[in-house]
Amino acid sequence: MTEQTDKVIKKYVPMSETAFYILLSLFKQPQHGYGIVKYVEVITSGRLTLGSGTVYGTITKMLKDHLIVVYANEERKKIYEITELGKVVIQREMTRLEELYTNVIAHRGDKK
Amino acid sequence: MSEKSIWKPFWSFHIQNTEQWIGEMEKKGYTLTRFQPKLSHFTFTEEAPSHETFAISFDRSRQHPLPNALKVDGWEVVNKHGKWAVYGNARQKEEVKTSIVRDNLEARNSKIVTFWWIFFIYIIFSIALQAGLLLPVYLSGDSFTVTRIESPMWFLTYIIFAGQFVVTLIGIYSLITLQRESKRLSEEDAQSQILVHNEDKPTTLSVERQNKFKFGWMYAPDKLERWLEEKEQLGWHLTHIRKGGFKFQFEKSDTKLYAYSVLFEGRADRNAHAFHGEAGWERVYVSGMSWQQWSVWRQAYSEGKEKPEINDDPESKQRAAMRVAKIHTLMFAPIIFLFGFNFFSFMLPDALEQGYFSISGIERFNTTVYPFIMFLFLINILRAWAYYFRVRGQ
Numbered sequence: 001m002t003e004q005t006d007k008v009i010k011k012y013v014p015m016s017e018t019a020f021y022i023l024l025s026l027f028k029q030p031q032h033g034y035g036i037v038k039y040v041e042v043i044t045s046g047r048l049t050l051g052s053g054t055v056y057g058t059i060t061k062m063l064k065d066h067l068i069v070v071y072a073n074e075e076r077k078k079i080y081e082i083t084e085l086g087k088v089v090i091q092r093e094m095t096r097l098e099e100l101y102t103n104v105i106a107h108r109g110d111k112k
Numbered sequence: 113m114s115e116k117s118i119w120k121p122f123w124s125f126h127i128q129n130t131e132q133w134i135g136e137m138e139k140k141g142y143t144l145t146r147f148q149p150k151l152s153h154f155t156f157t158e159e160a161p162s163h164e165t166f167a168i169s170f171d172r173s174r175q176h177p178l179p180n181a182l183k184v185d186g187w188e189v190v191n192k193h194g195k196w197a198v199y200g201n202a203r204q205k206e207e208v209k210t211s212i213v214r215d216n217l218e219a220r221n222s223k224i225v226t227f228w229w230i231f232f233i234y235i236i237f238s239i240a241l242q243a244g245l246l247l248p249v250y251l252s253g254d255s256f257t258v259t260r261i262e263s264p265m266w267f268l269t270y271i272i273f274a275g276q277f278v279v280t281l282i283g284i285y286s287l288i289t290l291q292r293e294s295k296r297l298s299e300e301d302a303q304s305q306i307l308v309h310n311e312d313k314p315t316t317l318s319v320e321r322q323n324k325f326k327f328g329w330m331y332a333p334d335k336l337e338r339w340l341e342e343k344e345q346l347g348w349h350l351t352h353i354r355k356g357g358f359k360f361q362f363e364k365s366d367t368k369l370y371a372y373s374v375l376f377e378g379r380a381d382r383n384a385h386a387f388h389g390e391a392g393w394e395r396v397y398v399s400g401m402s403w404q405q406w407s408v409w410r411q412a413y414s415e416g417k418e419k420p421e422i423n424d425d426p427e428s429k430q431r432a433a434m435r436v437a438k439i440h441t442l443m444f445a446p447i448i449f450l451f452g453f454n455f456f457s458f459m460l461p462d463a464l465e466q467g468y469f470s471i472s473g474i475e476r477f478n479t480t481v482y483p484f485i486m487f488l489f490l491i492n493i494l495r496a497w498a499y500y501f502r503v504r505g506q
Contacts (some may be wrong), residue, residue, distance in 0.1 A: 053375070054426055081180060
């Protein structure tokens with residue numbers, strides 16, 4: 001693993017809920033900005049509606065750190081796509097969350 | 113194999129033309145083999161053409177990534193050099209579905225524009241200063257003679273003058289060309305802009321109207337948001353904010369819950385605005401300048417639901433507030449400093465030494481007005497910081 005990758009992982013893991021859900025939606029498929037907001041709303045059953053300013057700010061930061069890239073589709077709409085580096089980062093975060101989850105289940109079981 | 117080297121100055125100010133031109137060269141059987149963006153040099157070699165469509169990208173990070181979707185659509189990076197890269201596609205322009213995004217290029221162009229503005233403001237300032245020094249001598253009526261001393265060094269003066277002249281011409285040319293380029297680039301993706309514009313409803317006389325003035329809300333945008341939200345709850349619906357952002361027009365209507373958000377951006381960002389529009393925000397006001405742009409947004413919501421916010425996490429809220437505090441400090445601190453220097457090292461000692469009533473009228477005026485203006489600017493800076501700390505303390 002290169003030094004650059006390590007630096008980015010250190011910066012993003014652990015990440016905020018907003019950043020996690022944005023990267024997670026892009027991990028599934030490339031999407032446009034509002035598509036991300038809608039997707040997150042659906043998979044959190046409406047609990048989380050991300051503010052457009054927050055999403056835009058986070059996306060800009062992720063573009064700068066090369067976690068994602070942008071292109072324009074046929075309608076010249078901006079579509080965001082996760083990069084290999086972005087995939088490494090989200091995988092790391094998911095592993096961390098898995099550990100979190102297993103521990104939650106284990107300790108909840110103890111108390112019952 | 114023959115080579116053709118072409119110098120194309122200011123090619124980056126006409127990006128679409130340049131892309132088309134590379135495509136035409138290709139059609140004539142010349143392939144771009146070397147690209148020196150800084151020198152504006154393009155070298156073509158006679159060989160079988162491999163690409164039909166071209167796009168030039170600017171990337172400050174020098175990475176020039178190729179998204180998968182672009183790769184699938186036939187794009188590849190043909191040639192890259194530092195911050196610039198030429199992307200090529202073997203298909204015809206009409207068949208290519210995807211395209212590169214030009215945000216970085218637009219940011220770069222607007223930086224160049226800012227640079228030239230600062231340059232010209234400085235030039236005007238220094239000409240005014242010199243005129244201020246020489247005009248009194250000229251106007252005083254005293255006769256004076258100007259003697260030109262022969263010296264071989266005069267040619268230096270002429271050369272510098274010629275240089276200055278050329279630089280000024282380049283500056284004027286850049287400003288005009290980039291103005292047009294920015295229009296071309298914004299038209300290019302005009303299709304994707306779905307901004308809801310606030311249209312004024314036709315005036316019906318039966319509707320009760322109200323005008324209110326509000327000044328200085330730029331130092332406390334959160335208070336403006338709250339004020340507008342309260343107005344809506346009292347049944348006064350905002351219909352229009354007049355140019356300049358001081359006059360607010362309301363009309364009596366049913367009470368409805370609205371969330372207001374005031375945004376400040378260092379550089380106008382069309383894409384961000386289109387994004388907010390898509391997310392259901394209505395832009396009710398935007399200031400005219402393309403840098404230091406203020407905009408006011410609103411969205412209706414129903415009772416029992418959470419109030420929507422454009423920036424809904426503490427981090428981006430603080431970042432936005434910090435921008436406001438910073439820009440006002442940067443703008444006003446030098447003025448306070450200049451005024452303060454004048455006041456404390458010249459005016460105040462004079463006034464104290466000679467007595468306030470024995471100095472001349474204009475001096476008396478200055479001695480009174482200077483501290484007042486300094487105080488006013490200081491208050492503005494403090495208000496902007498108070499706003500920042502309010503946001504941080506939330």
